[in-house]
Amino acid sequence: MVTNWLSYSLSDFLMFGPEVFLRLFVRINQDIWPWQSVAVAMVIAIGALLVRGDAMARRGVLLLVAAAWLWSGAGFLVHYYGPINLPAIWFGWAFVLQGALLTVAALLWPWNAAKTRPACSRWSTGVGWIMLVGVSPLVAVAQTGNSLALSMFAITPDVTALGAVPCMLLFPRRVRWLFLSLPLIWSLFSVATLWTLGTWVLAVIPGATLVLAALACFINPRWAQNPD
Amino acid sequence: MNPIPSSGERLPAVGMGTWRTFNVGGDQYLTDQRTEVLKTFFDLGGTLVDCSPMYGSAAEVMGEALDTLNAREKLFSASKIWTGDGDATRQQDRESRTKWGIERFDLQQVHNLVAWQQHLATLQQMKADGDVRYIGITTSHGRRHGDFARIMETEPLDFVQLTYNVLDREAEDRLLPLARERGIAVIVNRPFQGGRLFRRFQSNALPSWADEVGCRNWAEFFLKYILSHPAVTCAIPATTSVEHMKENMGALYGALPDEQQRRRMAAYVAGL
Numbered sequence: 001m002v003t004n005w006l007s008y009s010l011s012d013f014l015m016f017g018p019e020v021f022l023r024l025f026v027r028i029n030q031d032i033w034p035w036q037s038v039a040v041a042m043v044i045a046i047g048a049l050l051v052r053g054d055a056m057a058r059r060g061v062l063l064l065v066a067a068a069w070l071w072s073g074a075g076f077l078v079h080y081y082g083p084i085n086l087p088a089i090w091f092g093w094a095f096v097l098q099g100a101l102l103t104v105a106a107l108l109w110p111w112n113a114a115k116t117r118p119a120c121s122r123w124s125t126g127v128g129w130i131m132l133v134g135v136s137p138l139v140a141v142a143q144t145g146n147s148l149a150l151s152m153f154a155i156t157p158d159v160t161a162l163g164a165v166p167c168m169l170l171f172p173r174r175v176r177w178l179f180l181s182l183p184l185i186w187s188l189f190s191v192a193t194l195w196t197l198g199t200w201v202l203a204v205i206p207g208a209t210l211v212l213a214a215l216a217c218f219i220n221p222r223w224a225q226n227p228d
Numbered sequence: 229m230n231p232i233p234s235s236g237e238r239l240p241a242v243g244m245g246t247w248r249t250f251n252v253g254g255d256q257y258l259t260d261q262r263t264e265v266l267k268t269f270f271d272l273g274g275t276l277v278d279c280s281p282m283y284g285s286a287a288e289v290m291g292e293a294l295d296t297l298n299a300r301e302k303l304f305s306a307s308k309i310w311t312g313d314g315d316a317t318r319q320q321d322r323e324s325r326t327k328w329g330i331e332r333f334d335l336q337q338v339h340n341l342v343a344w345q346q347h348l349a350t351l352q353q354m355k356a357d358g359d360v361r362y363i364g365i366t367t368s369h370g371r372r373h374g375d376f377a378r379i380m381e382t383e384p385l386d387f388v389q390l391t392y393n394v395l396d397r398e399a400e401d402r403l404l405p406l407a408r409e410r411g412i413a414v415i416v417n418r419p420f421q422g423g424r425l426f427r428r429f430q431s432n433a434l435p436s437w438a439d440e441v442g443c444r445n446w447a448e449f450f451l452k453y454i455l456s457h458p459a460v461t462c463a464i465p466a467t468t469s470v471e472h473m474k475e476n477m478g479a480l481y482g483a484l485p486d487e488q489q490r491r492r493m494a495a496y497v498a499g500l
């Protein structure tokens with residue numbers, strides 16, 4: 001029995017080829033046009049709220065990230081990716097659940113007790129986040145050579161997970177792991193899938209998410225040590 | 229054309245697999261492209277198409293392609309039962325038929341021996357009731373050949389499906405001779421080792437004696453090695469490409485290697 005399982009490789013479980021996977025990005029962009037503008041607005045809003053950094057802004061950041069989990073989960077994962085890869089449907093519903101949980105946490109968490117950070121730290125966080133999430137969509141373009149394959153935050157799962165992880169630093173460490181488990185598990189799944197598909201360039205995004213999420217489990221910025 | 233031993237009905241020796249290649253979800257552009265691949269297959273004389281509920285959206289895509297081509301009368305439909313629930317044989321057969329848009333399958337196989345005792349018993353009953361024409365079992369990658377042989381020895385089967393190619397030749401030892409002895413048709417899956425044979429060998433030249441064995445390209449070389457085994461009824465390569473389909477169907481024509489030439493073919497590939 002064990003030797004039977006050893007005869008399987010990762011590629012035996014992959015039931016689709018790179019062509020059909022890479023076209024998912026093109027298809028969703030064609031189908032939802034011009035709603036990408038909402039995703040762009042969300043990115044700018046999150047960046048701006050990270051710069052503002054007060055209690056309401058933190059709540060706003062997390063509500064927008066929650067919306068991104070919901071949209072990319074129900075849209076890309078369940079509707080587009082699911083028909084060619086069953087586990088994508090399970091992940092899609094996990095994304096939706098994460099979005100719902102994050103919404104509740106964002107609304108109920110006592111943000112007023114949070115420490116405010118110095119302006120330069122807030123600016124570097126906000127601008128850095130926008131740069132990270134603004135550049136990442138181009139990775140899918142580089143992989144496919146097709147500008148329609150832009151993989152945007154809130155629309156596609158890898159970039160959503162990458163953008164969500166730094167925002168989880170707003171929570172103190174003891175609850176943060178709750179919201180880091182999904183990006184960790186998803187990114188492991190995604191790296192394995194992309195590696196097996198041979199789309200190595202794309203694997204950079206979930207690879208980076210894995211590193212960031214692992215770091216986020218351990219680091220504990222002072223402004224996140226709230227409220228005790 | 230090779231006969232199915234249990235009935236004498238003849239089948240073209242090259243069929244078509246759909247694992248990965250036809251799982252294109254709701255992508256209309258790719259569905260249309262795969263429809264062209266299927267059209268080429270039928271135009272060049274193919275009939276047997278193999279699919280499984282395990283292959284994601286492949287069965288729905290096949291149904292849509294068959295609608296577009298209006299080609300169901302050309303088809304020899306082969307599907308599989310792939311569920312651990314031994315009571316769900318008929319239900320899964322029904323679901324697959326709905327996706328393909330057909331009234332009954334020509335061949336229904338127990339996929340990878342999953343819950344095979346119950347499924348095979350139901351399939352035998354379905355065959356007796358006229359709900360399926362032929363029944364069989366499948367394996368791949370050389371897995372569970374011992375169990376497979378025992379089932380071949382004890383159960384009435386029309387077909388077996390197994391992996392056999394110029395590199396993976398384990399089936400030559402027991403399963404292929406047993407199929408001949410028991411009068412069971414053999415469908416060969418993974419004839420190109422999932423495409424690896426091309427990746428490994430395509431950059432090499434064909435041997436200077438390739439035309440003696442009726443081969444104009446590597447696809448014909450790999451397929452004719454398989455089809456020239458006397459126990460083999462049909463090989464089912466999968467492809468996403470019309471050009472590759474044309475190459476693969478080329479193996480239906482021209483000379484086939486004899487036993488000595490087959491040994492030479494295997495030795496040539498092993499030496500590369």
Ligand SMILES: NC(=O)c1ccc[n+]([C@@H]2O[C@H](COP(=O)([O-])OP(=O)(O)OC[C@H]3O[C@@H](n4cnc5c(N)ncnc54)[C@H](OP(=O)(O)O)[C@@H]3O)[C@@H](O)[C@H]2O)c1
Nearest residue numbers: 245246247366368417418419420421422423465466467468
């Ligand atoms: N347990 C089971 O029941 C079981 C297990 C495995 C397979 N199967 C069945 O057997 C079928 C065949 O096996 P498979 O799909 O795993 O592997 P395969 O047919 O050995 O190889 C398919 C690969 O070969 C490439 N290819 C095909 N024709 C080519 C050509 N002329 N030149 C260059 N490349 C070519 C295809 O790429 P392109 O798309 O680029 O042509 C594809 O990547 C499956 O589709 C499935 O129906 C059944």
